[in-house]
Amino acid sequence: MAAMRLDMKNVVFVKPSKPTPSSILSLSAIDNRPDGDGLCQLIYVYQSETKHDDSFNTQLSDPFTVIKEALSKLLFYYYPLAGRLVKHDDGNFRVHFNKDYGVPFLEAVANCSLNSLQYLDGNDRGIAKHFAFDLPSEDENGHRYPLVMKVTKFLCGGFTIGLGMSHIIVDGFGASQFYRALAELARGKKEPSVKPVWERERLMGSTTKQPYKSPIDDVAKTAVSPFVPATMLMHVCFNVELEAIKGLKMSLMKDISGNGTIEEVFTTFEAFGAYIWRSRAKALKLSYDGVTTLLSAVGIRRHLNPPLPEGYYGNAFVDPYIVLTVKELIERPLSEIAKIIRASKKAASTLDYIENSINTKYPSLEDFNFYGSAVTSISDWRHLGFLQNVDFGGNKLVNLVPDPCGMLGSESVCVFSNSLDPKMKGGIKVFMSLPSEAIPDFMEEIEALKHK
16 A cells, blocks of 8 residues: 555635624633643544445535635634634733634645545544644744644545644534534535624633642642653543443442442443543552542533523633542542542532632643643543534544544543444543553453453
8 A cells, every 4th residue: 555645735714704803802711721722633534425326425525615615604703713812911812803814724635545544543643643734823923823724635535624723712512513513504504503602701700819729739749650751652542332331330339239229320421430540540550659630621601690602612611620549549449439520520510619710810831730640631522512413415424533633642631532333322432642551451441341
């Protein structure tokens, strides 16, 4: 097989299809958190559907034009995404927009079929990275692009869409809302079903903020791994079927009830999150007396009073954390760990917790290093809508690859996603990274779960 080659055109800037106001827009307190300063990448993989006569459906024979036109129409509604993120003297980012700004858009043609690359369904992020917008994410003035896009067409008629969005301006829910709207307009709709809402002033917080308090009072207590810093960080992608999840939940309920009536019911996140946290600590051989932290995200849209409007696409979450010693995590019954996760998420859903988080002054990114081997950060994408109603005419979505350029370059981040395989309905597709030395023990834990 010949080496894969991409022929790329020059970057063009896609502007809103109609005039929009020049403006400087403030962002919320959550948007401006230092740990959210990054470009999150997604690669959507689309297979070409065939007709019964084996000729290709030509509805998107030119995905470049269709997607560019849809993007231009959509930017009339989402014009801040065509602007620039500018850091002001107060340390906060704001969105600057004028008529000359647009979204960087890159076209590429591959000399192979998607089938030859297994539709990017595997652990080789080196391949996936080719289809992300992996060019400078700043303009000549050092101002950030909120949105970048790369479309790659393959010999088979399929294509990929590499979507890069700044976490400063959207969260996962907002990103999926934007992408569904893009697919709608590409399929011929005149306007998005859900109109975007800015309203960042709802989450500005007070002008006098309380200082951030680290969940770990003494960094020296943090658990360490003999495998970190890693000589080689490996990407892992695996599926856990519904039956394995059901078996795990049942075993946790039996832990609590003994031989009596089963009254406790755990969510998939509580049960599987506890299992992943423990399995990762074991595989990394974290120091037993050190502390380890579980970090997750709780959406706050419906917990506010009044709730945020449907079209709100900014960051709207808080991230509760749990701190245990490695000994506690491994030796306590897993059902207790799942209960602690439940209590943490419940507490984070209260107005007091949300307001406290919004009114916290976070340190600079250099002083906010809350990642590493002792931290397991679980990002649960299963209910964010990334895979819903995102087909493009005659091209069917067959895979979604998260962030090949950034987030999964950390050994602390784990993504829970849905699988597009019909046999995996109700199961979980997991993406994470680990030092190569830890992978055999970690996968042994996962195999044990599948055979419980």
